[in-house]
Amino acid sequence: MKLHTYFRSSAAFRVRIALNLKGVTAEQAFVHLRKGEQSAEPFADLNPHKLVPALEVDGRVLTQSLAIIEYLDETHPNPPLLPAHPLDRARVRGLALAVACDIHPLNNLRVLQHLKGGMGHFQAEVDSWYRHWITVGLTGLEAQLAREPETGRFCHGNTPTLADVALVPQLYNARRFGSDLSGYPTLLRIEEACLALPAFADAMPEQQPDAE
Amino acid sequence: MKLHTYFRSSAAFRVRIALNLKGVTAEQAFVHLRKGEQSAEPFADLNPHKLVPALEVDGRVLTQSLAIIEYLDETHPNPPLLPAHPLDRARVRGLALAVACDIHPLNNLRVLQHLKGGMGHFQAEVDSWYRHWITVGLTGLEAQLAREPETGRFCHGNTPTLADVALVPQLYNARRFGSDLSGYPTLLRIEEACLALPAFADAMPEQQPDAE
Numbered sequence: 001m002k003l004h005t006y007f008r009s010s011a012a013f014r015v016r017i018a019l020n021l022k023g024v025t026a027e028q029a030f031v032h033l034r035k036g037e038q039s040a041e042p043f044a045d046l047n048p049h050k051l052v053p054a055l056e057v058d059g060r061v062l063t064q065s066l067a068i069i070e071y072l073d074e075t076h077p078n079p080p081l082l083p084a085h086p087l088d089r090a091r092v093r094g095l096a097l098a099v100a101c102d103i104h105p106l107n108n109l110r111v112l113q114h115l116k117g118g119m120g121h122f123q124a125e126v127d128s129w130y131r132h133w134i135t136v137g138l139t140g141l142e143a144q145l146a147r148e149p150e151t152g153r154f155c156h157g158n159t160p161t162l163a164d165v166a167l168v169p170q171l172y173n174a175r176r177f178g179s180d181l182s183g184y185p186t187l188l189r190i191e192e193a194c195l196a197l198p199a200f201a202d203a204m205p206e207q208q209p210d211a212e
Numbered sequence: 213m214k215l216h217t218y219f220r221s222s223a224a225f226r227v228r229i230a231l232n233l234k235g236v237t238a239e240q241a242f243v244h245l246r247k248g249e250q251s252a253e254p255f256a257d258l259n260p261h262k263l264v265p266a267l268e269v270d271g272r273v274l275t276q277s278l279a280i281i282e283y284l285d286e287t288h289p290n291p292p293l294l295p296a297h298p299l300d301r302a303r304v305r306g307l308a309l310a311v312a313c314d315i316h317p318l319n320n321l322r323v324l325q326h327l328k329g330g331m332g333h334f335q336a337e338v339d340s341w342y343r344h345w346i347t348v349g350l351t352g353l354e355a356q357l358a359r360e361p362e363t364g365r366f367c368h369g370n371t372p373t374l375a376d377v378a379l380v381p382q383l384y385n386a387r388r389f390g391s392d393l394s395g396y397p398t399l400l401r402i403e404e405a406c407l408a409l410p411a412f413a414d415a416m417p418e419q420q421p422d423a424e
Contacts, residue, residue: 062303063310101276
């Protein structure tokens with residue numbers, strides 16, 4: 001199993017956490033996003049979507065972090081990253097997708113680069129765009145997590161799930177761009193619980209071999 | 213079961229297709245996105261993320277289209293929307309997420325409105341943004357689907373899956389914004405196979421009670 005990764009990619013960060021939680025070791029191959037290695041051979045041939053992460057396994061190439069993590073959860077069921085009941089599974093997937101579909105894609109590197117290079121925005125305008133979508137997305141997450149009885153020490157109950165795996169890299173990313181996170185006490189409390197676990201702490205960008 | 217929906221929402225379109233494929237009937241409640249009903253009471257209280265679709269079921273509110281569809285697939289297993297083998301499931305989820313994470317979120321109504329209203333772009337610039345991300349995303353999908361042996365009459369084999377459920381609304385949306393789709397013959401061939409099925413055709417925006 002070989003994970004194509006970049007230390008700062010939030011999506012690769014999610015997969016690193018999941019691998020750690022499962023106790024699964026994968027060989028790592030580094031794709032330097034700022035140098036554009038994802039758009040050049042050999043990676044662009046491996047994954048025509050030109051995005052990390054990608055996981056090579058059994059002669060196949062799996063793409064999209066949440067699909068990779070569901071694969072890991074199906075093939076290494078313990079500890080489970082999804083609860084047992086379909087309604088609870090939908091809640092956890094919904095929380096993860098709120099990050100993966102409605103926050104992160106608006107704020108990843110290629111989008112910020114396109115706003116600046118392609119559309120001619122100043123850095124301050126790009127930063128404002130970034131913070132706008134962080135605020136919209138985290139406000140919704142905070143409201144949901146603060147009021148629902150299923151929220152526990154983690155996003156769902158008292159063990160980490162796919163929702164926490166998505167949340168922690170997003171908060172890390174938001175902090176790196178200077179977002180004010182003080183309005184999200186529930187998210188911060190859950191993040192603290194996660195980062196107390198080596199599976200999360202060891203997956204942090206600065207802990208990776210390709211960190212700069 | 214009550215689906216909160218809007219006829220033109222690509223994400224709600226996905227859920228409508230899935231309900232039709234499963235033969236499940238849901239009561240419908242209409243949330244007029246262009247009038248901003250998603251951000252006002254009562255919907256904003258029902259779903260603090262202020263996005264459609266949302267599915268009320270058994271006293272719970274499920275959000276995020278792909279989480280809702282996985283719930284429907286788990287609770288109504290036939291016909292399955294995911295293949296049996298974990299590697300194939302990952303492929304199908306990866307294709308669906310390529311649409312749901314890397315194309316649609318960049319081009320949905322709230323983002324286009326923010327580019328225009330919030331950031332002061334002309335309509336032509338917004339259109340150019342739209343088409344840029346369509347081109348990037350569909351080029352990756354076409355490359356993957358054209359070369360992988362698992363692609364059949366549909367995105368994966370010869371029965372519709374979650375990947376087709378995501379693809380068809382995205383192509384509908386792209387066409388509505390005037391994108392040139394001639395460079396994606398595999399996607400168009402799969403779309404044609406899908407739209408030959410009543411489950412897809414009946415879920416089209418113009419077939420909905422709230423269509424304008």
